[in-house]
Amino acid sequence: MSRRPIIAGNWKMNKDINEAATLINELKPLVEGAEAEVVFCPPYVDLVEAVKLTEGTNIGIGAQNMHYETSGAFTGEIAGEMLTAIGVKYVVIGHSERREYYNETDEAVNKKAVKALELGLTPIVCCGETLEEREGGKAEAKVVGQIKEGCKNIDDISKVVIAYEPIWAIGTGKTASKEEADEACGWVRKTIEEMYGKDAAEAVRVQYGGSVKPANVAELMAMPNIDGALVGGASLTADFAKIVKF
Ligand code: PEP
Numbered sequence: 001m002s003r004r005p006i007i008a009g010n011w012k013m014n015k016d017i018n019e020a021a022t023l024i025n026e027l028k029p030l031v032e033g034a035e036a037e038v039v040f041c042p043p044y045v046d047l048v049e050a051v052k053l054t055e056g057t058n059i060g061i062g063a064q065n066m067h068y069e070t071s072g073a074f075t076g077e078i079a080g081e082m083l084t085a086i087g088v089k090y091v092v093i094g095h096s097e098r099r100e101y102y103n104e105t106d107e108a109v110n111k112k113a114v115k116a117l118e119l120g121l122t123p124i125v126c127c128g129e130t131l132e133e134r135e136g137g138k139a140e141a142k143v144v145g146q147i148k149e150g151c152k153n154i155d156d157i158s159k160v161v162i163a164y165e166p167i168w169a170i171g172t173g174k175t176a177s178k179e180e181a182d183e184a185c186g187w188v189r190k191t192i193e194e195m196y197g198k199d200a201a202e203a204v205r206v207q208y209g210g211s212v213k214p215a216n217v218a219e220l221m222a223m224p225n226i227d228g229a230l231v232g233g234a235s236l237t238a239d240f241a242k243i244v245k246f
Helices: 017-031 044-054 080-085 096-101 106-118 131-135 139-150 178-196 198-203 217-221 240-244
Strands: 006-010 037-041 059-063 090-093 122-127 161-164 205-209 228-231
Touching (some): 006 090, 006 161, 006 205, 006 240, 017 037, 017 044, 017 059, 017 240, 037 090, 044 059, 059 122, 080 106, 090 106, 106 122, 106 139, 131 139, 161 178, 178 198, 178 205, 178 217, 217 228, 228 240
Parallel strands (some): 006 037, 006 228, 090 122, 122 161, 161 205
């Protein structure tokens, strides 16, 4: 089965509304006609403008997080319904920074993923091991455990995008080798097969994330288990178009 590549930029806490508009306007013509599905994930306060600026283009807009409840006393949180109401189509769930700094658990990741799908949002569910876990031979167990818990009870797993992001490669400039990245994306696919069957595993898209840049994206994308990239730092300039059009 051929899976359409998906390249997503996670802007993290970067770009105010004016900077976001500038970058989107720069990138729009540069990513036009890309073979890959293209996603920009700016900060919440930029989302309305980002959706407006990308209407009628091949760029989809995603949020970097959401709450699984519809409304209520959750100060500082944003509901999935609020995202769909403004035309957001994707949502990053369980990024390692959210797991590390905001104690996001696999249980919360799972509730968010289930809710996102119910709302018609495409969840980009993140997983990945620390350097200590990799060096201790525990990388596979960590990734498999995160997928088993974070991606359970899902009606149609083919609508989920999974991002394998080794924590030691995020924002460090240290990319996993293409073989390491492919092997780990293979662990994800094998786990999905065990949970949902072979067809589902063939259909689900698995991104690699961790210091992806124009110079390394093509070799990563050539690997059989890698269907895209989740990109942090290198998604913040017009050079992101070189990754999108790998
Ligand atoms: C990320 O934050 O998801 C990421 C992969 O960051 P970077 O590309 O900067 O390593």
